[in-house]
Amino acid sequence: MTDTDNSNQLLLRAASASVLVSLLLIALKGAAFWRADSVALLGSLTDSALDFFASLINLLALKAAFRQPGKKHCPAIIKAQAHAGYALAAVVLAASVYLGWRAFWQIWTPVPFEEGFFGVAVSVFAILASLSLLTYQKNVIDKTGSATISTDRLHFLGDIMLNLAVILALLIATGAEIPAADGIFGMGIAAYVAFSAVMIAVNSRDMLKNKGTGVIPELKK
Numbered sequence: 001m002t003d004t005d006n007s008n009q010l011l012l013r014a015a016s017a018s019v020l021v022s023l024l025l026i027a028l029k030g031a032a033f034w035r036a037d038s039v040a041l042l043g044s045l046t047d048s049a050l051d052f053f054a055s056l057i058n059l060l061a062l063k064a065a066f067r068q069p070g071k072k073h074c075p076a077i078i079k080a081q082a083h084a085g086y087a088l089a090a091v092v093l094a095a096s097v098y099l100g101w102r103a104f105w106q107i108w109t110p111v112p113f114e115e116g117f118f119g120v121a122v123s124v125f126a127i128l129a130s131l132s133l134l135t136y137q138k139n140v141i142d143k144t145g146s147a148t149i150s151t152d153r154l155h156f157l158g159d160i161m162l163n164l165a166v167i168l169a170l171l172i173a174t175g176a177e178i179p180a181a182d183g184i185f186g187m188g189i190a191a192y193v194a195f196s197a198v199m200i201a202v203n204s205r206d207m208l209k210n211k212g213t214g215v216i217p218e219l220k221k
């Protein structure tokens with residue numbers, strides 16, 4: 001196995017780890033939202049869905065690129081990846097508008113809900129999972145210098161803040177019985193999700209602009 005093969009394997013494994021972790025978080029957050037009808041939890045679930053599709057696109061692009069050794073630039077793959085990114089950004093932006101609308105009503109006419117504790121436990125688990133993923137990815141970035149994984153990492157750092165916001169929202173809404181708090185934190189999370197969608201779109205635009213100049217950074221070598 002050459003050094004490049006090794007580094008490709010590491011990148012694929014890191015990208016797969018992101019896909020698996022977000023899939024697990026979707027299942028857990030889905031169950032938590034089913035128990036407690038919280039806007040903050042719904043926002044957190046939406047973000048994990050975004051994470052799942054974004055890392056899946058990433059993984060598929062890497063796989064396709066590694067299948068064509070020798071070709072340093074793969075315009076077709078980059079184009080497909082960018083268009084998938086645009087589609088994802090559009091869907092997530094629409095979802096964030098819906099989240100904002102629900103958050104607004106939860107502030108205006110707060111509806112109390114119970115069973116927030118499971119959501120708190122899931123969010124604590126999500127923080128631990130994000131931290132493990134970040135440590136693992138740091139390791140892979142040190143070995144490969146991958147920009148794709150670096151972008152992914154930045155987002156998972158933001159997710160730690162998001163999960164802390166969900167924990168506060170649930171504790172204040174169910175513990176202190178101020179359900180409007182769920183709407184206020186939910187609004188912030190809707191904004192974060194919208195921002196993430198815009199970043200995906202900007203990233204896709206940059207990929208198309210630099211088409212053919214080796215935007216899949218791993219292939220520059």
Ligand SMILES: [Zn+2]
Nearest residue numbers: 047048051159
């Ligand atoms: Zn996320």
